[in-house]
Amino acid sequence: xxxxxxxxxxxxxxxxxxxxxxxxxxxxxxxxxxxxxxxxxxxxxxxxxxxxxxxxxxxxxxxxxxxxxxxxxxxxxxxxxxxxxxxxxxxxxxxxxxxxxxxxxxxxxxxxxxxxxxxxxxxxxxxxxxxxxxxxxxxxxxxxxxxxxxxxxxxxxxxxxxxxxxxxxxxxxxxxxxxxxxxxxxxxxxxxxxxxxxxxxxxxxxxxxxxxxxxxxxxxxxxxxxxxxxxxxxxxxxxxxxxxxxxxxxxxxxxxxxxxxxxxxxxxxxxxxxxxxxxxxxxxxxxxxxxxxxxxxxxxxxxxxxxxxxxxxxxxxxxxxxxxxxxxxxx
Numbered sequence: 001x002x003x004x005x006x007x008x009x010x011x012x013x014x015x016x017x018x019x020x021x022x023x024x025x026x027x028x029x030x031x032x033x034x035x036x037x038x039x040x041x042x043x044x045x046x047x048x049x050x051x052x053x054x055x056x057x058x059x060x061x062x063x064x065x066x067x068x069x070x071x072x073x074x075x076x077x078x079x080x081x082x083x084x085x086x087x088x089x090x091x092x093x094x095x096x097x098x099x100x101x102x103x104x105x106x107x108x109x110x111x112x113x114x115x116x117x118x119x120x121x122x123x124x125x126x127x128x129x130x131x132x133x134x135x136x137x138x139x140x141x142x143x144x145x146x147x148x149x150x151x152x153x154x155x156x157x158x159x160x161x162x163x164x165x166x167x168x169x170x171x172x173x174x175x176x177x178x179x180x181x182x183x184x185x186x187x188x189x190x191x192x193x194x195x196x197x198x199x200x201x202x203x204x205x206x207x208x209x210x211x212x213x214x215x216x217x218x219x220x221x222x223x224x225x226x227x228x229x230x231x232x233x234x235x236x237x238x239x240x241x242x243x244x245x246x247x248x249x250x251x252x253x254x255x256x257x258x259x260x261x262x263x264x265x266x267x268x269x270x271x272x273x274x275x276x277x278x279x280x281x282x283x284x285x286x287x288x289x290x291x292x293x294x295x296x297x298x299x300x301x302x303x304x305x306x307x308x309x310x311x312x313x314x315x316x317x318x319x320x321x322x323x324x325x326x327x328x329x330x331x
Contacts (some may be wrong), residue, residue, distance in 0.1 A: 223243065
């Protein structure tokens with residue numbers, strides 16, 4: 001995927017300590033304020049981290065790692081994810097990349113990635129803080145359907161362009177959500193505040209949400225990024241989003257997703273971002289994740305997603321070509 005992502009020299013900046021949810025009240029000096037008196041959560045931030053959304057099965061009994069364990073995990077993940085180390089013939093070390101025998105072409109080298117190189121400062125093994133096991137509480141039928149869908153996408157299946165993901169079609173942007181989750185690149189967000197509104201603009205696919213704070217009800221029009229309304233609870237901005245058109249870029253979402261996000265400044269350079277995700281179509285219970293938004297240099301860059309503009313023809317043409325190939329064991 002072609003993009004104009006920043007190349008950040010200070011990618012290994014020190015992670016900011018954050019407290020697992022539920023989060024204790026902010027200590028120390030009073031919260032920073034905007035000129036119009038609201039708690040100030042504005043700025044340009046990055047949410048890149050090597051902490052995975054879900055806790056790896058190998059770390060099932062560990063919510064946090066020691067410093068030594070974290071260093072070993074981070075080194076292992078940097079090797080596993082590094083595209084410059086990927087062997088196109090054997091597929092090793094594998095981070096979900098397909099070998100050439102499987103049709104893989106491996107788009108970019110490691111230069112273009114800014115996925116983060118460290119865990120959160122408290123060395124958590126998952127961004128998910130509830131359920132306590134750090135795992136998504138899938139309904140079993142949804143788990144199976146998701147596995148089939150991922151296999152179809154991996155193998156190029158497409159009877160129709162709507163069979164491809166919203167990310168393939170450049171409609172919704174991978175990590176931008178809502179909710180935001182750390183991804184391979186463009187983990188940057190601009191938060192603006194004016195009287196009565198907060199604007200959240202993601203660098204990924206330049207998604208922007210204009211969120212009113214005046215107590216108006218949700219609208220009746222379904223949108224790709226849903227319909228967001230915000231309010232302050234003390235120094236925390238609470239954003240409730242509903243009325244999604246269909247799934248978002250978030251994992252396992254559907255049009256019935258109910259999302260609650262919380263933003264709270266914990267120090268001059270950090271906003272704690274938490275979200276609770278509820279979708280009874282796919283999950284047995286709501287789940288919550290938390291991660292720091294760390295101040296970073298601007299500006300945001302335009303993300304140019306060409307797959308959705310010109311690549312879909314190639315995807316569909318390739319699928320139709322596969323349809324003409326004989327299946328082993330048939331005539």
